[in-house]
Amino acid sequence: MIDLQGFGPQIALGAWMTVQVAFGGLIVGLVFGLMGAAAKLSPYAVLRGMGQSYTTVVRGIPEILVVLIVYFGGEDIVNRIAESVGYNDYIEINVFVAGVCALGLSFGAYATEVFRGAIQSVPVGQIEAAVACGMHSHQIYWRITLPQAMRLAIPGLGNLFQVLLKDTSLVSLIALPELMRTSQAAIQNTKEPFTFYFIAALIYLGITTVVLVGQIYAERWANRGVKRVSA
Numbered sequence: 001m002i003d004l005q006g007f008g009p010q011i012a013l014g015a016w017m018t019v020q021v022a023f024g025g026l027i028v029g030l031v032f033g034l035m036g037a038a039a040k041l042s043p044y045a046v047l048r049g050m051g052q053s054y055t056t057v058v059r060g061i062p063e064i065l066v067v068l069i070v071y072f073g074g075e076d077i078v079n080r081i082a083e084s085v086g087y088n089d090y091i092e093i094n095v096f097v098a099g100v101c102a103l104g105l106s107f108g109a110y111a112t113e114v115f116r117g118a119i120q121s122v123p124v125g126q127i128e129a130a131v132a133c134g135m136h137s138h139q140i141y142w143r144i145t146l147p148q149a150m151r152l153a154i155p156g157l158g159n160l161f162q163v164l165l166k167d168t169s170l171v172s173l174i175a176l177p178e179l180m181r182t183s184q185a186a187i188q189n190t191k192e193p194f195t196f197y198f199i200a201a202l203i204y205l206g207i208t209t210v211v212l213v214g215q216i217y218a219e220r221w222a223n224r225g226v227k228r229v230s231a
Contacts, residue, residue, distance in 0.1 A: 002195060002198075002199065003195075004186070004195075004196075004199070005186075005189075005190050005192075007182075007185075007186040007189070007190070007196070010182045010185065010186065011179070011182055011183065011186065011196070011199060011200075011203070013177070013182065014177055014178050014179040014180075014181060014182030014183065015179050015203050015207070017176065017177055017178040017179070018165070018168045018169075018178040018179040018203075018204075018207070019207065020096075021096065021099050021100055021103065021168045021171060021176070021178055022103075022161070022164055022165045022168050022207075024096075024100035024103075024104070025099075025100050025102075025103030025104040025107055025164055025168070026104070026107065026161055026164060027104070028100055028101060028103075028104025028105070028107070028108070029103070029104040029105075029106075029107025029108040029111050029160075029164070030107075030108070030111060030157075031104075031108070032054075032104060032105060032107070032108025032109070032111070032112070033107070033108045033109075033110075033111025033112045033114065033115050034111075034115055035108075036051050036054055036055060036108060036109065036111070036112030036115070036116075037051070037111075037112050037113075037115035037116040037119060038051075039051030039054075040052060040055070040112065040116050041116060041119060041120075051112065054108075054109060054112070055109045055110075055112050055113065058105060058106055058108075058109035059109045059110065063102075063103070063106045063167050063170055064170050064173065066102050066105060066106050067098075067099065067102040067103070067170050067171055067173060067174060068173065068174070069102075070098055070101055070102035070105065071093060071095070071098040071099075071102065071174045074093050074098060074101075075091070075092065075093045075098075078091050078093060079091050095171070095174050095175055095176040096176060098171075098174060099168075099171035099174060099176050099178075102171070103164060103167055103168065103170075103171070106164075106167070107160060107161075107164050110160050111153075111156075111157060111160055114153050114156035114157055114160065115149060115153055117152075117153075117156075118148075118149040118150070118152035118153040118156075119145055119149045121149075121152050122144070122145050122148045122149060122152075126144055126148075127140060127144065127145070130143075130144050150222070151222040151223065154215065154218055154219050154222055155215075155219060158211070158212070158215035158218070158219075161211060161215075162208055162211060162212070165204070165207055165208055165211065166204060166208075172184065179200055179203060179204070180200060183196045183197060183199070183200040184196075
């Protein structure tokens with residue numbers, strides 16, 4: 001039996017915080033991903049340029065820098081704005097919100113390409129049939145394109161979420177008490193790094209395994225009734 005020397009509850013709270021940050025980042029990332037895909041598929045050059053710039057810049061920067069820039073840069077911007085309106089007290093950004101936004105921003109940049117590919121994979125004939133039936137563009141998007149794109153995007157989004165779960169360890173740098181932060185605190189007090197890093201690894205593995213099982217069931221549910229063509 002592994003002796004956690006009284007740090008079990010803190011480790012459990014850290015694991016729960018990791019799950020919250022991961023799902024928060026997922027929600028934010030899905031929004032950014034859909035917006036980015038819509039921009040890159042837009043007929044307007046300005047929107048396409050914005051979408052391309054977003055994915056190029058964010059994917060070209062290490063996630064750890066995205067976290068630091070969002071937290072410290074966001075805090076600096078907020079305080080500058082406050083000073084400009086006469087508020088002189090220092091404003092601290094909530095670390096949970098900063099962590100979720102930073103991870104969601106990174107997730108969304110990769111999800112943009114997943115959504116773009118999924119949307120482009122929807123058969124053109126179905127879009128033409130919808131137009132022939134008199135459906136408007138927004139009706140086609142919400143009733144025809146998006147439901148099928150989401151089904152096609154599930155495998156790619158599931159893989160990205162697995163990466164996002166592990167990237168939650170980066171927010172320990174901004175003092176958010178997630179799993180890695182609480183594990184490091186336990187190590188500083190007990191001087192047993194192997195024990196607590198091993199426990200953290202097992203917890204990460206357990207969470208990602210649960211997510212993988214959920215992804216499998218989500219894919220089966222999304223593909224119910226879909227005919228598969230034999231090779």
